Amino acid sequence: MKLYEYESKIIFKKEGIPIPESYLASTPDEVEKIVENLKKEVAIKAQILATGRGKAGGISFAKNPKEAKQLARKIFSLKIKGFEVRKVLVEERLFPSAELFLGITYDLSQKTPVVISSSLGGIDINEIAKKYPEKVFTLPVNMVWGIQNYQGKLLAKNMGLKSKDMFKAAGIAVKLFNIFKKYDCDLAEINPLILTQDGKLIAADAHLELEQEALYRHKELEQLEIPIRKDSPRIPTKFEIEAEKIDKIDHRGVAGRVVEFDGNLGLLIGGGGASLTIFDAIRYHGGKPANYCEIGGNPTVKKVKELTKLILKKPGIKGLAVITNVLNNTRVDLVARGVILAMNELDIKPSEYPILFRSAGAYEEDGYRILKKYKIKYMDRSYSIDQAAKAAVEMISNLK
Template identity: 35%
Template sequence: MRLHEYQAKELFADAGIPVPDSQRATSSDEVLTAVEDIGYPAAIKAQVHVGGRGKAGGIKIAGDKQEAKAYAEEILGMEIKGYTVNSVLVEASVDFENELYIGITMDRSSGKPVAMVSTEGGVDIESVAAETPDAIAREHIDPVFGLHPYQARRAVYDAGVPSDVASDVAHILSTLYTQYESADASEIEINPVMITTDRDVVAADAVMNIDEDALFRQPELASMEDTAAGDDLEIKADEYGFDYVRLDGDVGIIGNGAGLVMTTLDLVDYYGGSPANFLDIGGGAKAERVANALDMVFTDDNVDAIVFNIFGGITRGDEVATGINEALEKFDTIPKDVVVRLAGTNAEEGMEILNTDRVEVEATLEDAVEQAVINAQEVHQ
């Protein structure tokens, strides 16, 4: 469960981490009231569960009342990567000299949490990790003992943080780990941590994701969940009982079994495409679940073409074919090209049932994926 920035900052402030003066607002009138209290210049920041708000126009700096009103009306109600902006955070602007990144997440390769510090804050940390991995200092944490003070200091030192603020940054890092552990967080980060012209250290952003499996023992955090913040796909996924992972590509993927779906994602990339989602319908899926899966992917605006990859074990090919037919019967014109690869249990029976006038069928997974990638590319030609 992801908290909004304003929620995470409230928790940070309660823990003693310095944050800018801010107020949440849900209307332009509330924005004007807040910015009069906070003063100009002030940042108006969209509150949505997605990154890249600034690039999408969801963060603006208002220098006066006229700009504040215009930016509020522009940002409230806008769509950012499928999410509607229902509220904004009005925040005092920070006059800064440097930006840092600090965060805690789980390193699954080591089976331990890892603390990270970088002087290249304010940008996508994934890009930093891919392009200049040495720019990120890391300290793995033994969960039995927690983050030792010397580890926090070493991470800050190794990252090259200026010495006059190193102690403050190390303290914030230690505080973040305390929150990470006590809140059953899966990820917690500040990007950027701003070093002001007065050499103060301020958390200018806040990300905090809570392990949903631990919410039963985090009732206060569970009560912060913003169910209205989910996009239509998340709502539909909850209704259908799917774990739908939305990606940045345009080739929709449906399969039975996590490994099979992951293989399909890899092949889409191999053939020059880009996966739009991860959707595992599970073993033994009946016709209704198959139809619901297609309905899910048809709803995703990012998807231009679909590959349906089924290798039947418990899942029966005839049930899959029946579900595909039921899903397609709802449309006079199929909204997106569908390529089906059907193998395994009752595959032959499924092929006899499948309405091949409305879908493309390929004998091998490689051929199916390649055709789906071609279909997606043709949409943009």
């Protein structure tokens, strides 16, 4: 779960990482009032869950309340990477003598947290790593031990800091790791960490991403007024929202993780790696999927039925491919029952509708008996996913 900057800063403040004096506002008028009280030059920063707001005009500096209100109005009217700006953070403006970088994430290859520091902050660290790899210092850290002071010192030294500043930055690194561990973060980043002209080290920006799987054990977020939610890299379509509702009918199995595409072949496909393989195979043979979806973990007949109905009703659908891997857990007969019930409820005759069924594994004999009875042609385990995908694509292109 990605946190907004202001939410990350709530945690920073609680855990003792210095942040600028900052206030949250939802209207230009509120911004004006805050600046009147603050009596300082300010930075106004759009609060969105995407990076690159600076380039998109989401950060402005104002000298007085009137200017602040004007600039805020502009920021509130922006749409950055599809996100509307609903809130801005108004902060005392910092005057940096250096902008630095400090971040923690997982190194999937070494299976351990890794801390990254750099003397070049304020821009995307991936760009820095590409252009000036020698300026990016990485340090794997043991989860049990955390960052020790000597490691903090090493990180700070590689930000180009000396004497007092070095010790301060080391302290911040230790605290940032504590946050990373305590809150089950996927990512904890300060970019930029600013060394001000009057010698303070302050986290100008804050970016935390909490691991979805661990949110259940973070009840403290509620007290910090950080609502738990799901990230969506793009706004879900109506079709996708409907599918998600279907998946929530009950807790058994998955039938409803769906992504909409604009093709003509409806897909009901096996979950996990199989869904990836099947979707690829359909595209490889020139098919145009109307959706990606996953069924797995032995879902109930009802879920399969509702999902099938949703797909069959989608405008532009010309046929349906039900393709799964050789199933370990999900039952072939339950999938078959769901698909046929859906067609029945929609008054579609299974024997006359373009449908391709390829499945095998648990309870395949029962499944095949059902399919036979309703005159649906099926492929068993002697046909590969590849052959099934090809046949499904041909089925659509042969339609008149």
